Amino acid sequence: MNLAFTQEQTELRRTVRDFLDKTSPEAEVRRLMETADGYDPDVWRQLAGELGIAGLTLPEEYGGAGCGFVELGVVLEEAGRSLLCAPVLSTVVLAASTLLGLGDDAACHDYLPGIADGTTLATLALTEAAGRWDDADGITATAARDGQDQGRGWTVSGRKAFVLDGHTASLLLVVARTGAGLSVLAIDAGAPGVHRVPRATLDQTRRQADITFTAAPARLLGEEGAAWPVLERVLDLAAVAVAAEQVGGAARVLDMAVDYARTRVQFGRPIGSFQAVKHKLADLHLGVESARSAAYHGLWTAAGDLPDLPLAASLAKACCGDAYVTAATENIQVHGGIGVTWEHPAHLYLKRAHSSRQLFGHPAHHRQRLARYVLAEQAATASPA
Template structure:
């Protein structure tokens, strides 16, 4: 949804539509019951099973959320980045341990970015993802940003109708749960993208120790893994850059949800916790502190929604909006989560309280898909601001 006038370019409307509000309400109701922090926290004591597979099945097969960005001709919903941003915001709010960002955003966007050149090759796989019958991921380091050079960790050897891939990629999102891998690789220095099925030989993923236990990372090892080529040198680099830009833009919405929940948890504590016979929230210093955080969140909300709207509209401002959202919202999320923990006093530092979960999610997400300083540098370049 946009507004326009003859003298000005279209301006995205940042207020959610009725459809987006309904999606948010339905998802929040489900997650409040199925992904409350009291359910998420015990999973960190059993690190072998951090994912909530039953909830993921509900989100994908019953609600169809995995297919939001997939066109209807492939069995998806044909929705836009605005709807995906709403989903990510609520998943971030509840720290839901499901591979939505990896599968429904990054891998899906990468595959669609290779269309129409690879449309016949990806149609069946996209239908599987849309139906919730499979999960995919993008086989790059979770810290790789849109401004980075095309990764060369995986080398390809062409043969027959496909290619065999060899290499090691660390810090891959949800690699241990993926049925499909979208793998960037190089042949004689030229960039390519390929699709790998994890059930074949030569594919192994080993879980890493990560700061955020609700979002596992894995090291992916490929040793002569058979793959189907999705894109060659004329498409691969641009497709990967667009995918990472989209991921960074929508990750900002997830960070917003995390920050909002951390803030609301702190405000509730200030309202109900008493000291010296008065609610903590009645002390002026704490009220001013909460007001500053609320102001930051209002700016973060507008920034994240603008980035999602630009992605949905394929706006010329999209790269700039994505860089701004990735840098600005990530920093606000970290600050809000940390301040929320401090406002809780001693109890906020205990394992039994959820404050540390929001801090870990915010901090790990702030360096995902590019660090804030890299995004600020990109933002300066887009805005023609000299950088020393």
């Protein structure tokens, strides 16, 4: 596995960073935090249309660029660095990966071109009140055939919670239980029987919503009852995607801490010259670089569609989630009193660090998952007694 970036991927990083430095500075992030939508439609159109980010990993037949998950990871790392307020994770990772994974050609042709050009905002409505991403048995939303549509249509009833960008998405991919098992159904967000309420969250840079469905008209995607294996892979891809974003944020707060330690003078010398501060920053650097390696391993595993994706995803999510929270916390410690003020950006990264650590499974969950994989591997390779 070659973990070096190509010239094209390096140029993509430079282009995205330059764009986000102009369109997502701290002042703009704070402005968007106070808006109802939580993102700038003009910036999203530029990201999707001019830079082609929304269709980066989509096949060319659907209007995409046909690139891989490594390129998307480069974008997500830069997005995490700038605290980009945009529906990249919900639309580009969750929704698009779900549509592709279900293998419904008609649905892909109907929905993916709109995602690629930025005109369709989509999201996956999976979690319910418990907030569990991995609990297939806990899904209580139901789907039934619509008797008024001669059996061709469906209706969905139930409640979904913690839906990423659920208040602005125009296309909702809802996981519901049918007679055959768990299925994914597409629902127009403006359809009757759909009620969306924005959820108050700690991290105002990433919006969530609670959605109630009351016999909402829906379209079955893929094979009825066969959705969970597809969703498991989608969640692994999402874990890798968030890990890349976390690395970008962790590297940014490390840079903030180092810059402040160089310029903040105490007792007649920069605080970065004190051994305690130097050791703290060195430990942070080690943690961030270790997390970066785990995230990049996950990206290359996802790009190659390798069978050990679940292992790589859990490794990346566990390592990067903890590294980001540690880096964001220590950044505030290095800054001292100013680091806990509203005017300083340190708290914005700390909130994003904590919120992203919960997405798609806490690091403790992924460490348990890793342990199960290791034990299963040992049992499979053990010699008979």
